[in-house]
Each structure stands twice: as structure tokens, then as C-alpha cells.
Amino acid sequence: MNKILLLLLLASPLAISQQISLGAQYYKKGEYLKAAYSFKAEIPLLKRDVGEKNKGYLATVFLTAESFSKAQRTNESLQYYSEALKIYKKYPSLKKDFKLKRLVRGYYNALLMSSFEMFLADNYKETEKKLLECNSLVREYNLGDSDKYPLYKAFSQLYGKTGNVNHHLDYTLKTLELSKVINGENTVGHIKELSNTAVALDGLFKYDEALVYIEKAFSIFLDLDLDVLGPLASHLLTVRASINISLENFNKSEKDLLLVIRSLNKNKDIHPSYKKRFLGSAYQNLGYTYYKIKNYDKSANYYNLSLENYKDVFDSNSLAIANLELNLANTLDNQGKQNSAKPYYLSSLKKASVNYRNIYYGLSEEEKFLFLNIRIGTYFTSLSSFALRSNSNDITIVNELYNATLFQKNQLLNSSIRLKDAILSSNNLQLKTEFNEWLEVKKKLSKAYLSENSNDNTNIFALESKANFLEKNLVNQSEKFKKFNDISNPSWKSIQEKLKPGELAIEFIDFEHYFQKWIDKKFYCALIIDHESENPKMVYLFEESELLNILNRNKTNLRDGIESIYGTLDKKNNELYNLIWKPIETFTQDSNIIYFAPSGLLNYVSFSSLSKGNDFLSNSMNLVQLTSTAKIIEKTDISKSFKKATLFGGIDYGKNSEWSYLEATKTEIKEISKILNQNNITVESFTGLNAKKVMF
Template identity: 25%
Template sequence: NHLQNANIINNIALIQYEFGFYSEAEQLFLTSTNIYKKVLGKNNRYYALSLNNLGLLYLDIDNYDKSEKYFIEALTVYQSVFGKENPDYANALNSTALLYLKIGNSAKTKEKAIEAYQKAEKYFIEALEKRKKTLGNKHPDYASSLNNLALLYRAKRDYLKAEKLITEANQIINLQIRQSIEFMSEKEREQFIDYHISSDFDVFHSFYLTKRKENKKLPGIVYNNALTIKGQLLKSAIAIRKSILQSGDTTLIQVYTEMNKYAKILTQEYAMPVLNRRSDIEELEEKVNTLEKELALNTKSSANLRWKNIRKSLKKHEIAIEFIHFDYQNNKKWTDSTLYYALILRKNYKNPKAIFLFEQKQLQKVMHRSYDTDEYNYIKKLYDPKSTKAQSLYKLVWKPLEQYLQNTENIFISPSGILNKISYDAIPYDTINILSDKYKIIYTTSTAQAVNRTSLFEDDIKNSVLFGGIKYDIKPEEMENISLHFRGLTKNTSQITETNLSNFQNLQEKRGIDSLTRNITWNYLPGTLQETEEIKTVLKRKNIKVKLYNYKQGTEEQFKALEKNAPSILHVSTHGFYFGDDEKSQENKDMIDKKVKFAYSENPLLRSGFILAGGNAAFQGKKIPDGVEDGVLTAAEISRLTFFNTKLVVLSACQTGLGDIVGNEGVYGLQRSFKMAGVDYLLFSLWEVPDDTTKELMSNFYENWFTGMEIREAFKKAQNQLKTKYAKVEGAAFAWAAFVLMK
């Protein structure tokens, strides 16, 4: 009967409740409630909170009588202890209103539904008024009350009242996002958006796009929401970092440097098994959090562009397509559907148009890859014009848009969710032709880039650094010697400059995890040396300074040192990897079974990266000498580097565009990490790429670019060159369509 015991029991009950163990949670809640009552009496906050927890539990299991009993008693206690002008009292009102709404939604007669809805309306309105008075009309809880009352009006089919409330809530949430940049750390903002914001946008978009189609202005609100929420954490992180590094403020830069130091330590620790990590992890996390908040307070965020800015910037024959997805809430409850829409904008549109595309499960079915299907055959089926899978892909993703694309030349697209995994250029629109034959598709992280559009020509390039022909199989002791030489601590360079490739013949030539051998070895890629040598020749011919790091010189130390003097072009030709939780052959499971640490980390940025000199040792679990980089450069490590002066990064490796799909933030992998590092353009791959054709594609790309073409035109021409060459080869998309150029 001790108060502390009651708190512990209540917390355990909350955990059981969260995991759906309602019977166990019920008994624990009843026990803690009785202890609070015996020790403190009825008139206290603990007792009222415990009553409210019981009410919520019974509401979830549809025991409405018991739920009502506990909610009403909780209301009485809150009023007695705090009075009516209190946030806790408002919360209890809201819970009670949700009960009556649920009763109304499940009522078997119209009369009972009306009676329950009337009670719900009374409590929702009172909760709204109390929250406005105690918290203000810009607070997230006030916005939540607006959404709840709107849900009631949606259930009653009173859509005009619901629209007014949802629109006010939408404005408040957008304001909260803008304000959060100014005082929250990145981790705090991530939690704030995940737990409080994302579901609000799902509510807004569910209503705007499915219940109020007659209001042609609403897709414009959804478009603005997409510009705000898509990649919000990424955009703010880049903006803050850029603002600091370009400010010239030595104090701010010092704070940033200190924060980055601790963040890099945490990245190293997160890559280790939990039991092997330092004991002060939480302390380090708090240091980073505090320093990030200090930086946020001292930097200004830029204003978000709106859809009207984009419309103004579009030319006559251009279109912007902002893809969005959201969990669907109908008039009464959340469903298990995730809906995908395209928001289309042209210069002559009065408002954007919203086009329904598909439910996520439909596209997942089309894109499903069975365990016994290799990468080539999977891509062939997905993009071959005569394949039923390819035809289904077109019908879901692109066919609904065709009627709006007449007389179009350039299409700016910003993918969302699993649409990030698609090569749009390769989608066939009949049994012969593909989209790249018909349209020029420009990939963006946001269609706002149509406003601040820039070009990149050879004259913008000053210097370049290339990595290729790398030796992955180096003993740890030799890696230490190379590292010492790099740091100027030894003069022994005989082994480091050796470039004998005679032993690297007849080995597998794919640049990704399909090429891992059973003993977890990354094989040498002869095409990567040829590729980088050819690129070096092109660049030198144009008097561009070039440095090629190959064989044992292509170390992780060498790569990280580049941020001190970032090159205009950074080209990395090597093995890439991404270990996700998607259904893929057997490689991912094999790596987890073999305890490869990069395959099972909770952080997706640690499950994505590329291999540099000596990288085999770390994959094989060998001990790397202290102070020596392990040769596996993860996305998490890259995200802490600075490449704001780098115009282009080419990731000429497998799966460098893949990663975990995280809500509205997009892809968590290598592409995200290089964007965080500040690069302008990124060229990455969506699947396993063959060594020979990748070499050919890259060589063609640089040859085109450095004959005076703009970068996008040069890359499109390089793709077309391969497309033409392999036109009669089955599954030709496998050779040319994997790579995406994105600004």
C-alpha cells in the first residue's frame, strides 16, 4: 500500500496496455487505483489519472459502461482538486467525449446515435474551450481538440463544420513545425513530429482529399503541407548546419564542432552491440541534445515556399508532381489503408489537382520480390514492357496522370514513401515504349526546387577526387601501417603504392551485397579502376585537377580528410550495401546469422554504406587496431561530414539510393547522409548494378558533360546511349535505369 509501489504498478500497467495485454493491464490499473485511494484518498491527481487510465482501457475493449463510469468519476475528482480551468480537466473532458463518439458510431439505431453524438459534442466543445483558455489557441492540444470535434461532425456528415475546424488545426500545426526549428534539437523535433504531428497531417489529408472533393482550393492546402512536412528534419538540419558554417561566428562554429565530436563518438558506439557500448551513452546523448538546442536558438530558419511560388516559376510546357502518402482515417476510425496521391501543378492551373493513385498494399504486391528471384530477373519483370508486372506498375503509378500531361516536356517529380524505390524513366507505358521516350523527368526531393533551379556545367568544376580499383582484402596490421603513413607517423610506403592487379581475375563483378562470398568477402572490381581511369582522362583533358585513390590508397581516413578541402566532384566507384527489413533473396538474413554488425543495427544509417580499402576485415569481425578506420564508411558517418563546396557526388555502387522509408522524411540511407553533408547533386543507384555497364554509363556521362552539356542533359544522354545499345537485350533496364540524378 505504499505510494511508490502504486506508481510502479501503474507504469507496468501502461506497458501492458501499450502492448495490448488488456486483461493484465486491467488488474494492475485496479490495484494501483485502490492503493492511491487508500493512501491519498479520492481527491488527488494520482487517483484521477488512474481512473482515466481505466476509462481508456475499457474504451479500447468496447466496455462502454465501465469506461463511462471511470471517466465520469475522474472528471469529478479533477474538478474537485483543480477546478474546471485546468488542462487535466480538459483532458478528462476530451476522453469522455471520445467515449460518446465511439458509442454513437457503433449505435444500432439512429436515435441512440443522435443521443450519443449530442453528449460527445457537449464534452468536445467544453474541452475545446478549456484548452483555449488554459493553453491558448496555438497549442497542439487545442489543435487536437479541433480535430476531435471535426471527427464528430464528419461522423454526422456535417462536412462544412468539419472543414472549418480542420483548417484551423492545420494552420496551428504548421505554425508549431516552424516554431520547433527555433528551440528544439533534431532528436526532440523527430519525436515531436513522430508522436504529435504526422498523424495530424494524416487526418487533414484524409478529410481534404476524400470528403471535400468539391472544394477545389483544398489540394492547395495539401500541397503546402507536403512542402512543409516532406523531409522536414532533413531540410532544417541542412539549413542550420549551413547557416552556422557560413556565418563566420567563431563561437557558434566552436559549439557545432564540439557537438559533432560527441555525435561521432555516439555513431561509433551505436555500431557496437549494446553490451559492448560505453556506460555513459545517455550522458553523451544529452550533451549532443543540449548543444543542438543551443545552435537552433542561434540560427534562423528560411521561410517555406508555397505552391503559388512553384506555379509562378513553371514554364508553359512544365509540370510539377508532388507525390504524397498518408494513413487513411474515414469518418469514424483509422483504417489499415495507406493512400497515395499525386498533386499536379501547371502554370495555368488556378489550383493544384489531386489525383488518387493506389493503396500502398497494391504497389507492394506489384513490387514484391520472392526469395528465389535474383536481382536481374526481378528488375526485368518490373520494367520489361511486355511484363504483366510492368504493366501493373504503369497502371498504378502513372496512367492516372496521363490525361494531365498533354504537351509536356519537363516533369519535376518528388516521390514519397515506397515510390522512392522506382525508376520512373524505365516505366513502360505500352508494350514497346517507356516514359523516358516521352518525357524528361527531373527527380527532386521537393518540387520547390522548380523555383530555385540551378544548372551545372563543366565551367563550375574546379577539381575532383575519384575512388576506384580499391583493394578490400587487407590484413588489420597492414591497415594500421597504412593509417600511420596517412597520419605522417611512418615512412614505409612500399606496400601502400603497390597496384598489381594480376590476382584479381575472373571474380564476380557486381557492386553490392549479391557479390558477398560465403566467407563474407567483398571481391575486387576491375571495372571500377577502368571507370575511374577513363574519367580521370576526361577531366585532365579539360584541365580539371584530379586525384585518384585506388588499391590500398582508397582508405576511409583519406575519404574523411576530404572535408577539409572538399572537391567539386567526388566520385566513388566501389561496393555499396544496404541491409533493410524488406523481403530480399537471402543475403540480409545470412549477414544477420553471421553476426555482421552492419546488418542488424537499429539505426538505418548504420545499415547503409560503401566499402573502402581493407573493408573485408570489419565485415568478417576481425579486430581493427585502435585509431584505425575500419574501411566501411556508413551513412551515419557521412552525415557528420561537411561537403557544402561539393557540386556532385557520384555513388557508382549498388543500392546507394536505398534505405529505410521513414514516414514523410523519405529514405534513410546514403542519399540522405550526403544531402546532410551539403552536396548539391547526387547520383545514386536503386538496385544491384553490373560492373561493366556501370563503367560504360559513367564514362559516357562524363564524356557528355565535359563537352559543354548541362549535367542533367549529359546524364540523360548517357542513359539513352546504353538504352539504344542494349535495346534488343531482354531486361535492358537492368543495365541503364538503376541510377538516378537528384538535386
């Protein structure tokens, strides 16, 4: 309290008001929020009476910030710390009476706290922004090791969580160096930093280096004579086992994991939830150890034990459960028990997709992309490989594959930002209020599902119920919300309902092959439905290397390259047709309109230029290319979809161009223009040299 009084005595007598005195009393009693509001109330009066150049004014702003900080009101404390620092820099005369380091350190700690709050809310972009600002303060004001240590540790956690493995290792090593000074080398704190470094190196496949750090951690652990049955011992053994699995030292990983399991079962002091989590992890790693040495019976047994423990700790749709089910599916598949493996393959993919839906509104657009491609992609690939190996027309599997393909594509194509903008621009106040409330509930659900420590399933159920209730209201009130939900969660059935007789939908898929290990091959298949299909059909097409052999032909110029792939008007090339279309031609021959969505390298193929015999595919059937066959759900009349069109034809490319003038294209755009004009669509046409100028 003396420090506060000294700060206030720096002001003129006018500054020692009743509010400041009251604030000082609250501060002394530890009632920091009341103190903050008392100091805050005096700021505008002081500014009016003595001006911001006065040292008492600066002291009051600073004390407001510090009181808010101690009251854990981070945003308010940041506001006043920032203001105090601004005043300090603006008036050099204040520097002789006011300790800069205390002011900077207060601001620094508030920023760190704010970054931690952002991290817990899974707002990683804002977390990084706050931490970078802290880093600027460290450099500008030459802050010490005790300040850098929590900062570098926070950077390490952030980049570890977001998968930036290089930055993760960089800051983990910096934290480790500072730990020698802050914690001392023979301490529990330093043991933990050595373990974190081992994990970071493991993530970069530097297994030998990782093993050195974890062994050093063990050495200190034994020197300190710590509890071998405690959680720290179990953690170190688990990390070492994981590294040894990567190094294929399976005997060593087996020994460590069995020791973890015995220790945990003997320890009566560990909280039941914590114990089940650790046991589940040990059983899972042991299951994977036996999987790698092809002891599938033991592997399946330990995976099942892990599942029993995880079910009591994690939500049923968590990625921890999904990943374990996928491991169990692969093990059963390798045992030749395809019928037993199938439900686990299906369940793991379903759980991963549900998990994504639950965290959707808690992720940025970039994080959604990474989550879909890295996490959910593994489940999709595993099921696709299983379908190809077992029975590619298993009804349940093919149905799920089609729906999963639609789900992945549409989550990438449909941005939640567009929905939010559409709803919030509405004049319906109740709609906007309920939408914002629904968003907040969804964000809380995201946090609950992503949390590695949360096992409060009752809270999750309550949030899910509230979200569902609000969602029903929103669907009833808003066509835009209903349409977004329909489009974002499509199924092959919803597409089929839009297909007319004679129409066909083809969703192409590509996936890497997995059986016992990842095989360096990528396969392409087609999923096909028409207006009366009972279920989609899955047709195997080709390996990607076969397509690359055709597309990668080296020619001296672009035109020769295209002609070598597709042929010419006089001499067609049927290779691409035979590779891509021939396997599915029995399904397409009676169709008038074929909607298709390419995947992978098929996005580089001109389907209309595929030729069978002496004719192009586009001359025998109407092909409509889509980014996803789910776009059929949005299908509208052409006259309602756009009001203006720009057409190019009869282009004069110039004398030195590889491309020739095509007179017929000029005629074609005239005919197209007539059709569009009949539908009240304004047309702007470019031909000759004008077309080239506009295009280029």
C-alpha cells in the first residue's frame, strides 16, 4: 500500500481526492474491482483540472490498470496500461519520477493474460497477435529472463497446438534454455521442459534427438528420487514409449507402457478421471506397438481396453474416440475380420464429421480447411481404401462415402462468413438476436469438444439441446438459414430428389491407399446416382500414375501438348476416354444430362474434349461440370440465376499466336446471345482483336 501512496503523493494536492483515497482503501483490502472503478471515476476530473502531463494523473491511470488487472478484468487493464504508457512516452519530464519497468511489466503481464484467454477460446490468430506485441515490449524495454520465460512457453504451446512444428521446436528450445536459469537444472520444472522438447523433436521426426532429451529428463527424475508411481513418471514413460515406437524399438516401448499401466493401477491417490485418461492413452500406445509388430490379437485387446477407459472420460463424438475406433478398425481388418472392422470404420468417420460440425463456428476459415484435409481426410481415406479392398458396392459404405465426400467439399465451398453477413443484414431484430445467441452457444460447444480436459458430458448435452432449440427457431424464421443448413449438410438422397428422369450425377473421388501402412499410390473412383437409384454405385477407375503418364507428355508448345492429350478434329485420341469414362459408360449411355464433379487431377481434364472413336463426348451427351454434385440442390432456372452475360468468340489472337482464328465460334456466340436475350438477359459480345484486348 505504501507504494500506492507514494505514487499519489507525486500529484498536486488537488489530485488527492476522495475517490482516489477510497480507491486506495479498496486496493489495500484486496477489493480490486471496486478500487479500479474508484480510480477510473477520477481520471476525467484529473485530466480537466491538472492535465495529463501531471504525474498524479499518470499514477491514477496506472493504478486503474493495475487494479483491473488484479481483478482479472484483462481488457480494461490493457486499455489503461496502454494509455499510461502513451502518456509516459509523450512527456519526458515524467520519466524521472515514475518507474518505467513497473508500468511496462504491468502492460506486458496484462497482454500475456489476454493471450492466454484467447488461447483458451481457440482464437489462435488473436493469441499470436498478443504474444508478438509482448515480444516487441521485451526487445524495446530489454525485459529480463523471468519475463521471457512465460512468453516463450506461451509461444511454444500456441505453435504446438496449431501444428507449426518448426516454430514449436524453436520456442520450446528457447524455453528450455531459460528454464536452466529460472527453474534450475535439477528441478521438476526443468524435467517438464526437457519432456516438452522431446515431444517437439518427435513431432519433427527427429526421434534420436528426442530420445536424448527424454533420457536426460529421466536421469534428473531418478536423481531427485521422485515418486515412480506418480503422474510425472507415467508421463515421462509414455513420451519415451511413443518415441521408441517411432524408432521401432518395440520391446522398449512395450516395457515402458506395461510399467505405466502397473503404476497407474497401483496408485490409489490419482483422481479416477485422470487415471482413466492416462490408462486409455497407455493402452492405445500399447495397442499400436503390437499393431506395428503384427500381433493383431494383442493389439485389438489393448485397443478395446483403451476404448473402455476413454468412453468414461471423453464425449462419445470426440476425436480421441474416433481415432481409437479407426485404430481398432485397421487392426480387425488386418486380422481378416472385415465384418467386425466395418462398423468401426463407419463410426470413426461419422464421429469425426460430427466433431467438425460441433466445432465449426469456433474455427477460422483457414483452420476449417486444415481440419478437414488433415484430420477428417484420414478417416475418409481409410474407409475408401477398405471399400476398395473388400466390396466396393457395400451399400452402407458407399452411402457413407458419398455423403462424406459431399460434406468435405461443401464445408470448404460454403463459408459461414457469408451466412453471418446475410443474417445480420436483415431487418428482423429477433432473428439477429437469436442468431447471435446460437453462434455463442456453438462457440461454447466448440470449446467443450476441443478441450482435452473436459469430461463434463452433462454440460455438453445442455449446450447441444439449447443449440438445437435455437436452430429450429432460426430455420422457421429464415429461409437463408434453412438453405445454408440444407446446403452445408447435403446427402446423396437430397441430390437424387432434384434429379429428373434421364439425369445422372457423378461424384469423382481420389484417395491414397492404406493397408497395414500407407502405400504410395492414389486411386480414383466414381460414385454414381440417377433419379431412381436405390443406392449409389462405386466404380473403380484408375491409379493416378496412369493419368499422369498422359497429362505429363512434354511437347514443344502448348498447342502440341493439348493435341497429344486429346487429339485433333481429324485424329482423335481415345486414351483419356478409355481411362476415365469407359469404366462408367454403361451407367451413362441412357442419360440426357450428366452432372459431374471432378476431384484431384481430374480438375485439369477437359471432359467435353474426351473422345470415343471419332466423336467427342460432348457431342453425344450434355455434360454439366460442378464443384460438387451437391450444387444440384441449388439448381435454379437460368433466367433467375443471372441478368448479364459476357461472350467471347471469333477471337483474333494475332499473327504470332499458337491459336488459330475460329470462325465458327463467332456464329456460336450469336446463337447463344439470341437465347439469352429471349430470357431478358443483357449480353455483351467481344470478337476479333477487341476480344483479345478485353481478355488480356
